[in-house]
Amino acid sequence: MLQANTQYQALYQSLASRQRRTPAATGLDKFAVVAQLRIRQRRITVPWLRHQAELIDRISPELRHHTDAALSQRISDIREVFLRGRQDDEAVRRGFAVTREVARRETGEEPYLVQLMGAMAMYHSCIAEMLTGEGKTLTAATVAPLLAWEHRHLHIFTVNDYLAKRDAEGRTPIFARLGLRCGAIQQELQPAERAAVYALPIVYGTPKQIVADYLRDQIKLGNMTSAWTGMRELGNGSMASPAGAPPPGPLVPGLTAAMVDEADGVLIDEAVVPLIIAQSRKSDEMSDIYRTASELASQLTIREHYTADLLRRKVELTRQGKARCAELIASCPAPIWRATRRAEELIRQSLVARHCYNAGRQYAVIDGRVQIIDEFTGRIMPDRSWEHGLHQAVEAKESVEVTADRETIARMSFQRFFRMYPLMCGMTGTAADATGELQRVFQRRVIVIPTNRPVARNEMPTRIFRTAAARWDAVTAAIVQVHATGRPILVGTRSVEASEIVSRALTDQNIDHRVLNAVQDKEEATLVAKAGQLHAVTVATNMAGRGTDIKIMPEAKKKGGLHVILTEMHAARRIDRQFIGRAGRQGDPGSAQSFLSLQDELITLYTKRLGTALANLTSGASGDELSGRSLVWAKRLFKLAQARAQHRDRNMRSEVLRQDDWVEKHLPGM
């Protein structure tokens, strides 16, 4: 009976979340939405939060003297208040005091005042901006129990599976003491195991996993409209399903509350591309076609027959190119080549695969298969493929086996997904430049929480070089120099390719180092654990997607802490800041320096002409490193390129949003 009830609840919640669609505000409504938000949440300000934290701090001494039994009593009292939804400001403060005390007893870490402030801001569904190294994990653990009590299920989104698992395991004692169980969704979990995890009150997981599970649920539920009829359709699960099989109902029992770690990364950076669930077509005779297209494409020459736009990943055929295509396709027997438009489309796609997609950047060939590298986290994404024949075109280009085209069966943008949660809050280290968008799209305010301890990071001046080669030389030299002092070094690169260049150079210098990139990220945990030791050199792609706290050994601290070298700028300034933020956490000493070159992708994609002009102007002046006024100009150029890149991403995101709303409005049913 109880199980049936739970199942019904899950189904009901899952269907209810489907109905929660708030179309994005357009035009002047955008401003109205923000104004409304401000008025509704006018009392949540930093002074108010501090006052609340101080009030909580006043309750703490009393709790500290409680026996375990007395604390348990306090816990069950406050839990009841939250379960019944009777919580007022006073109860919330008591709740925080209790979780704080539990955290102190179970893990030995007592949340600071600023952490309480952040937790309080999140409880009021804001996004708390706390500098990296201010203990966001603990902050999350302080507020999570309250949210879980209040909303039955809380999803905590982390940047990767490793973090999900680590956090879930690390915080289990706290939650267990409070009578809550938590679990982590991992890539390798089977549906039945997943269902068990989702049934827990607190679930850690990556957005990709949870969104995909939710989408699969929605596909499974199909056109179901009410939970009553749905229960009958699904049958009584407790009797029908054999042990180990996934339950007949939804895996995700509704979307009730969400907490997003690195909120800007998830809600902004990753939101550029919607999540897609695809399945292989049963029959597909297209593989020969893609191979032919690749052959035909190789007979065209750039500029004469086509132009390639690397930034937009688009290829246009010229008039001559079209004529040449017509000649070429005339000799192809397959009927698809008779349709000129489709034929040209295939050839163009093949050219796009040739020019705009590079092994080591967008994908890697592993075991004879083309695997996509996530542009944000730098990880291999197994079982993912590009749509509409692009993947096949890349496979044809790499001369590996051309797989069957996969077709989309469901699609969900992060913007829409996170707006389906009635309660959503988040934490981030760097939300500042995303504040506007977070307010507009997600209707969440960003509250900047002050730091607990001043940052003791020494940021050394950025060095910019004319050529990439010169930059790599300088990077190597810098590593050698710092390495000699014994300090641990973290080198950040943007691509697998770049990490291999650095690795090779270090091998030449006989420096022992470890590489952490998309192709080899199995021993991530051990690598990260060792990165803070004396003499450690770690080369990593896209540390931003890893969000890991590098613990600095005491002896390394004495030498001056971690030294971070950023070898290329990212499209978003935030990601750079996050990376640099690895050094000098929680008041530790540390330093950081950026090494850039005018041949970086950021410049060649966004400010190509200006970049070349600057390189030409400064050639021969003072070697390959820019200095003086040209350095100032180069810095400005990088800023401009970042601004352009962000603008482009913003456009893409608003396009995703617009398409979402359009589809929602104009297409029948789901």
Add this chain to the structure above:
Amino acid sequence: MERPTFSPFWHRIRSMKPRLRPHVQITRQHYRGRRWHVVHDPTSNQFYRLNPVAHDFVSSLDGARTVDDAWQQSLTRHGDASPTQNEIIELLSQLYSSNLLSTDAAPETAQLLTRGKERAAKRFKQQAIGLMYLRVKLFNPDPLLTFLLPIFRPFLSLWGLAAWACLIIYALVRVFSGDWTRLAAGLDSVVAPSNWGYLMVTFVALKAWHELGHGLICRRFGGQVPECGAMLLVLLPAPYVDASSCWAFPSKWQRMAVGAGGMLFELAAAAVAALIWVSTPDGALIKQICYFVMITSGVSTILFNGNPLMRFDGYFIFADLIEVPNLMQRSQKSLTWLVQRYIYGLKNQRPPSSVRSEMWILVIYGVAAMIYRVFLFIVITLYVLGLWFIVGVLLAAWTAGMWFFGPIGKFIHWLSSSSQLVDHRARAVLTSIAMAAALVVLVGLLPLPDYRRARGVIDTAGKSGVFIGTDGFVEAAHVRPGDLVKAGDPLLTLSSPELDSNENIARARLTDAVLERSEAYSKDDAPAAAVAQRKIEAAQQQLDDLTFRRSQLIVRAPRDGTVVAADPTLLVGAYITRGKPVCLIVDLTTVRITAVMNQAEAAWLFELPEADIAAEIRPVSDPFALTSVAHLRAIPAGQRDLPHESLSFAGGGEVEVRPDDPARRRMKSELFNVYLEPAMVDGVNPLASAPLGQRVHLRFALPSKPILDQLIDRINKTLQGRVNL
């Protein structure tokens, strides 16, 4: 134009099994030689036009086949011509939101409700935008039409049309064979306030009759008329019917007949009214009403209904005639497309028509409609302003906001956030700013000549008429037109045999009386002498009188000047009576122009020093003969007397005179007299040889000003002139 085959949203519809709703009807129509299929839902009166390939696709959706299967089938059948996934999605979503498509998915109540709300909101928005054309739905006229159709049925045929034509022609003949100037004279009685009530009722009845025409003809050809109501057309209530079901008629002539139905009925009513008007006595109320019916149908036919540039009857007839459906909407789109394509360089926008000739029609129509709209806006606003100032201002502000600021706001929004512009935004923004800047410079900063125009008449300060002083035969004429005369110079010599004989008689009487008096004296008969004396005096007086009249036989010039206006030599041999004008003696050195100007036109005359105004004169008969003006004098007091008949309507000018003034020189409103003296050319007045009383065009060149200032000034002056603040 790039058409990608695949859409990322295909999964949303690929496995759906939709079909057209069972009661939806499809008719074939041909536009400019191309076949189209019109999908029509008679219950909701929704329409959708499909091209043959799309129609093939839609008709293959039978509720059992999935969208994906139907698309694959279309691909194999039509190849490149087949719609892409995106196009299918667009097609299905439009059919779906027009409620023409039913799907196997359970209808989602929330979505249905949202759609209903959105439709209501859209309608409300349209109403708000077209405050000038507010609509109120009243009832379903179907029972009424069903009842009336059998009665009208015989007339709704080609024979009926022929009869209609005969009626119209007969009425025209009757009206114009009579004194049709009374048509113009009647204009005044229309606005007599005592008649307003009747006229309002007549107007509504006439328009209801008009709508009945649409409805009946639509029913006649099998269409449905589900709705009728009233529309506030420029604050006047006007009925309307929804005859849009005629859009599904396969024959364009039938569609046009429905469109023209209203005008046909209305003109028939006008013809009948005209016949009654001709045959009723003046002053009868029925006559005024008939007159009103005639004028209203005429004016509304020309200004609104018959005019293809506004979305009334004429527009639909015209669109069907030239076979361009959705003319207005697509012509606006075509203008947008042109701008986007050639000014902003957006190369992958789809043009609203792929047919070249149709594209031309769309563009030309779009431009014409835009100009007409602005023109109409100005006219209506000025009219309402004059009628009711506050309402006029509000209406003007509202309409300007909707037509001007609304689109500009939308444009800026488009410019700043449209996804079409993603890769062209910099160029688009720069181009727009450059254009706006150019416009500002051109309109707001660049001083341009400011010309004001007026009509005047050639006139003179020194002018005397020559009249015959006494009856007689013209013996000789001493001058011809153009001859220079001095005061007292003989112009004509008359002879009068009657005068001669009268003189003889008078002289004989005098002699008689003198003799009589001498005899009385000799008889010392005092009373008789007194009688004789009186006789003498009387005779003497008669004689003096006759002598004076004799002197009048020589007609002399009353002043120095030139003979103009008539040729005295033509009178030779004629018998003319006293008081008849002979010619004019005019002082040609003082020929000048007299103009009348209303407040709006003349206001600047009193504001600017005379030296700043350069004026030029062009006679109506010879617009290339240019005369400049030396001196300009405006009388700063309003006058009601027209300085010259040729400035009045009857004389060919533009000034309205009061019809109750027998001399027809009393103006309706006070105007200012302005006198202009032409500059001498070689010491000779250049207008000296021009016929007096001829009208001239005047152009005043004011100091150069930017166009914006000029416009503001003109609007100011116009408002001052029209509006009673």
